[in-house]
Amino acid sequence: MQPITVLVTGANRGIGLELVRQIVARQSPPKHVFATCRNPDQAKDLQALAKETPSIDIVKLDVTDYATLRNTVVPHVQSKVGDLGLNLLVNNAGVLIPDELAKVTPEAMREVYEVNTIAPVMITQAFLPLLKAASARTTGGLSCSRAAVINITSKAGSCGDNTNGKYYSYRCSKAALNIATVSLSVDLKGDGILAAVLHPGWVKTQMGGSNAIHELSDSAKGMLDVMDRLTENETGKFFEWKGNEIPW
Ligand SMILES: NC(=O)c1ccc[n+]([C@@H]2O[C@H](COP(=O)([O-])OP(=O)(O)OC[C@H]3O[C@@H](n4cnc5c(N)ncnc54)[C@H](OP(=O)(O)O)[C@@H]3O)[C@@H](O)[C@H]2O)c1
Structure with a gap:
């Protein structure tokens, strides 16, 4: 892609x-990479990467702050990309509150x-108008080069697994994200926009431990690599990081 x-x-x-580190290191890197985070001032590693990579634009966004999203973030991205639109949206931010039946609370669920x-x-x-704008610039099949929404899910959201x-x-939040992504794939296919969910594996991060x-x-x-291979045949599907499909 x-x-x-x-x-x-x-x-x-x-x-x-x-993901941002590897995306900007690719052979044909994007012109603009918007790296959003809640606290840019504290994002020292991202700041260091952006310092040596002019294509990275660090944008402040708490993903649950929908007013800032609409009034500030989307207009900012629009002003930078112009007619290019947005080819690839990766919804990666996520939280995990470990629980079990005896301890789960309505507050944590919400x-x-x-x-x-x-x-x-x-x-x-x-970002739909920008995804549509990117998609409209090319014809042909669906791909992460043209226009795509990749939602980072978890195998924990698989009923079958x-x-x-x-x-x-x-588990409930990721299962719900999965079915939302299937709806996105159905609703956006006609606009030339791909949507899929990817499970990253059990990874050494703060969340993964x-x-x-x-x-x-x-x-x-x-x-x-999986994103590279996604086409209209894979839109609306659930893959793990090695490319194997995961049961819903
Ligand atoms: N690691 C794994 O083993 C694993 C397995 C399956 C799926 N995943 C999924 O992979 C994605 C990334 O996980 P990770 O392992 O990288 O977790 P992580 O190290 O805990 O990082 C989570 C990221 O999400 C951000 N975030 C959380 N709430 C946010 C909010 N309201 N607004 C903006 N950003 C917010 C965090 O920002 P702050 O620094 O501001 O908190 C942080 O950048 C998640 O969707 C997760 O569910 C991870």
Whole structure:
């Protein structure tokens, strides 16, 4: 894939930061990479990367702040990309509150749903005009070069894969994100926009913890390889970072 414009949420650390790092290091890197995070002032690693990579634009965004999204972030991106639109939107920001039946609370269920499910849908809605503009610049099949929404989900949101139980708030939020992505794939196909969910593996990040089995660099590279291969045949599907399809 060779998107000209890309936006990644939650890009200050973990998988989001590594995706940005690898996207700008590609052979044909995008012209604009919008790396959003809640606290740009504290995003030292992202700042260091942006200092040596002029295409990176660090944008302040709490993904649940829909007013800032619409009134500030989308207009900013629009002003920078102009007619290019937005080729690739990666909804990566996410939260996990570990729970089990005896401990789960309504507050935790709502908080996790807000970040992991509602925000990616609202961000996609807000960027739809820019995704459509990018898509309209080319004809042909669906791809992450043309226009795509990639939602970073988790295998924890797979009903078919759930043999360990627990994690009510997280599992529900990701299962809901999965079905939202299927709706996006149906609704946006006619506009030439692809939508898919990717599971990054169990990755060594703050969320994944130190027992995680996969390296950040391998996971991000794997997911970018999968994005490279996505076509209209794969829109609306659920893949893990090595490219295998995951049961819903
Ligand atoms: N690591 C794994 O093993 C694993 C497995 C399956 C799926 N995933 C998924 O992969 C994605 C990235 O996870 P990760 O492992 O990189 O986690 P992480 O290291 O905990 O990073 C989470 C990122 O999300 C951001 N974030 C959380 N709430 C936000 C909000 N309201 N607004 C803006 N940004 C917010 C965080 O920003 P702050 O620094 O401001 O908190 C941080 O940048 C998530 O969607 C996660 O569910 C991860």
